[in-house]
Amino acid sequence: MxxxxxxxxxxxxxxxxxxxxxxxxxxxxxxxxxxxxxxxxxxxxxxxxxxxxxxxxxxxxxxxxxxxxxxxxxxxxxxxxxxxxxxxxxxxxxxxxxEPKREYPEFPVALSHLMMLTPAEALDQLERREQALAALHAGLEAGLAATAGLPRVLMLESEYVAATSAAQLEWLRAVIADLRSGRLAWTEQGLISTASGDAQAAQDG
CATH class of the missing domain: 1.10.10.10 (Winged helix-like DNA-binding domain superfamily/Winged helix DNA-binding domain)
Structure with a gap:
């Protein structure tokens, strides 16, 4: 069958x-x-x-x-x-x-639970990711340069991957800068208070 x-x-x-x-x-x-x-x-x-x-x-x-x-x-x-x-x-x-499809890669999932770490711990992990992503992006750019003589239609997926990695790197570096400066910060008690307020609002609603 x-x-x-x-x-x-x-x-x-x-x-x-x-x-x-x-x-x-x-x-x-x-x-x-x-x-x-x-x-x-x-x-x-x-x-x-x-x-x-x-x-x-x-x-x-x-x-x-x-x-x-x-x-x-x-x-x-x-x-x-x-x-x-x-x-x-x-x-x-x-x-x-x-047709764009909703996909669920693991990095956004991890970001949704970033508050489980302290800002300093989050900064350390994101800096490690930034180094790895920068090396990956450099490799992608080098690959594109090495294949510059090929018809462009054969390299569109490589262009896309390089472009998306560049956008991710730009966003990641902005978040890292905010963590370093303290513009992005949180405390466990503050998150507990926010969660308690949300729960009370839900009950009142």
Whole structure:
């Protein structure tokens, strides 16, 4: 029985790689890294890649083309995209481009609980993040400079990642400056009083 697979960044990327030619899973993973798509999809764990391919096959979006053997790979299954896979790829791509989706990365969640730390502790952790983010951004900018001769359409995701990291870095540095100056500060007692006032207001309402 054909199953329906939900769209995901990794599933779309696998189908995108198979648009180029039939590939085995290792070839898909290698091509993702060669083309720099690992900036936007996680292919560090090959298990998740295999599971995604299995779901795509169960849904009829990819099919086994050949299964061969050689010295390096005892058994190597080569997959190809189906007509249904090409149609799904186009639909997923159009939806992902046109429709913003609410995502829940971990950093905003951590920020929502920042009051559990003291301002000094929060400053220490955010300064560490600023250093790591600055190094990441420098690497992204260097990567863009190294690939400046490529057609721009091939580098749009790298541009986007670099632009968003620059915006995050600017915002983070502003928060750090406010923590250092004391413009952003809190105390446990003050937060307790605020919470108590909110609770009383809710009861009164």
């Amino acid at each position: 054909t199953q329906t697979v939900r769209s995901s960044p990794l599933a779309l990327t696998v189908l995108g790689m198979l648009h180029t030619r039939p590939l085995h899973p290792y070839g898909i993973q290698r091509l993702i890294k060669q083309w720099g798509k690992d900036q936007v999809v996680n292919v560090g764990q090959r298990t998740s890649l295999y599971r995604t391919i299995e779901r795509l096959e169960e849904s009829g979006l990819v099919a086994v083309r050949t299964t061969g053997r050689d010295q390096q790979y005892p058994e190597r299954t080569v997959y190809e995209i189906t007509d249904a896979g090409r149609a799904a790829t186009r639909q997923w791509l159009e939806d992902m481009l046109a």
